[in-house]
Amino acid sequence: MSDALPQSPGRDYFELLRSGRSSLDDFTAIGPPAAIVNELNRRLLLAEGSEWWGRGSSPDRGKAFARSVSDGVKGEFAKLRAPKDQLIVLTNRRATIPLALTSGTTYKVWVKVGLESDKLAFKDGLPCHTSSLPAQTTCLTLELMPGAQTVPVKATANFTGSFHVQVDLLTDTSAPARISTGRLSIRSTAYNVVALALMAAAAAFILLSLARSMARRRIALQAPPAGAPVD
Numbered sequence: 001m002s003d004a005l006p007q008s009p010g011r012d013y014f015e016l017l018r019s020g021r022s023s024l025d026d027f028t029a030i031g032p033p034a035a036i037v038n039e040l041n042r043r044l045l046l047a048e049g050s051e052w053w054g055r056g057s058s059p060d061r062g063k064a065f066a067r068s069v070s071d072g073v074k075g076e077f078a079k080l081r082a083p084k085d086q087l088i089v090l091t092n093r094r095a096t097i098p099l100a101l102t103s104g105t106t107y108k109v110w111v112k113v114g115l116e117s118d119k120l121a122f123k124d125g126l127p128c129h130t131s132s133l134p135a136q137t138t139c140l141t142l143e144l145m146p147g148a149q150t151v152p153v154k155a156t157a158n159f160t161g162s163f164h165v166q167v168d169l170l171t172d173t174s175a176p177a178r179i180s181t182g183r184l185s186i187r188s189t190a191y192n193v194v195a196l197a198l199m200a201a202a203a204a205f206i207l208l209s210l211a212r213s214m215a216r217r218r219i220a221l222q223a224p225p226a227g228a229p230v231d
Helices: 011-029 034-047 059-077 190-222
Strands: 086-090 094-103 109-116 120-122 137-144 147-157 161-170 178-188
Touching: 011 034, 011 059, 034 059, 086 094, 094 109, 120 137, 137 147, 137 161
Parallel strands: 086 178
Antiparallel strands: 094 147, 109 137, 109 161, 120 147, 161 178
16 A cells, blocks of 8 residues: 655645744844744744645644744734834924833844834934835834833924824834834924014014114104204
């Protein structure tokens, strides 16, 4: 009796393997401890084994190993959090924004912070240059330590009023994966201050012009008529 040939797994099996490998690559890019990466890689190698493909085998067990890799990465990424709705008030055109980030891990990681806005310019960052993010997104690479962390970000406002800035935590790769998304709620009065200063200067100029005009008229009224005898 001949041995049964291995059965080729379905497309969904290969999709789970691809997703697991992609997730592991993204996770490795942030610089986690080798022990965590090695354990996830071990699970992925088990999922890739041919023992799940033969007749009488259990492909669901292989799928479970592949899923555990993606789920493990999601669990670690969920510990890294961007600000959900941080309120920032700008009273000057140039200001430093205290960006509040949180890491629930026990290890430091390297991430990109993407700041999307067409109303603020961020001095310390660079354009992200990736099709997965809007063109007006500025990226900053930083080391995120365990716990709460405040990152000072220098910004210049070119708009007055209320608006939002999207904040993305990303992997530091050529095709960044999104780890966490939040936003800043900005209230800018920078241009209101400038406008008030201009209005005050204009009002002072008008008052000065009126005062000079009234002084000239007073002098003209007090002067004797032409041809009148002078005592």
